[in-house]
Amino acid sequence: MTAIILFAHGSRDPAWARPIEAVAQRVRERSPGTPVTCAYLELTSPSLPEAAAALIAQGATRVRVVPMFLGVGRHxxxxxxxxxxxxxxxxxxxxxxxxxxxxxxxxxxxxxxxVALAP
Incomplete structure (x- = not known):
């Protein structure tokens, strides 16, 4: 089974994670059989190792990590x-x-x- 982790930076502000969680929900709607979860580098739970362990416990044999970053910086x-x-x-x-x-x-x-061109 292939699972997906949407990996983002994290924030102390709980509202910050809403867009990442919204993407996860859209993945679930488009592919109900694909396990998907979010994971964060810092300040927000779960961490990447925690999220991966949970998916593996559910039977995942392949985990695709999708970095939810606009640019390719240090993280x-x-x-x-x-x-x-x-x-x-x-x-x-x-x-x-x-x-x-x-x-x-x-x-x-x-x-x-x-979005930038929208009135």
Whole structure:
């Protein structure tokens, strides 16, 4: 079973996570059989290791981590690969994949342009 983790920075403000959780809900609606959860680098729970462990406990054998960053800064470029390597070490029977940051996807760039041009 393939599961998805939407990985974001995190914040002390609980309202900050609402858009990330909304994306997870849209994934559930579009693909009801695909387990999806959110995970955060800091300040918000669950952490990436906690989220991965929960999905693995549900039977996930492949986990795709989607960085919910507009740009590829230090967190996506340096922190996340270290976390991914640790996940692979802790769960050798599970395949972990890291996709590109969402801000690099042409559809996201197009959607942002539409929003910027809206009256």
């Amino acid at each position: 996506a470029r340096e922190d996340l690969p270290v976390l991914m390597a640790e996940l692979a070490r802790q769960h050798p029977a599970v395949a972990f994949d890291q996709s590109d940051a969402v801000g690099e996807h042409p559809d996201i760039l197009d959607a942002l342009a539409v």
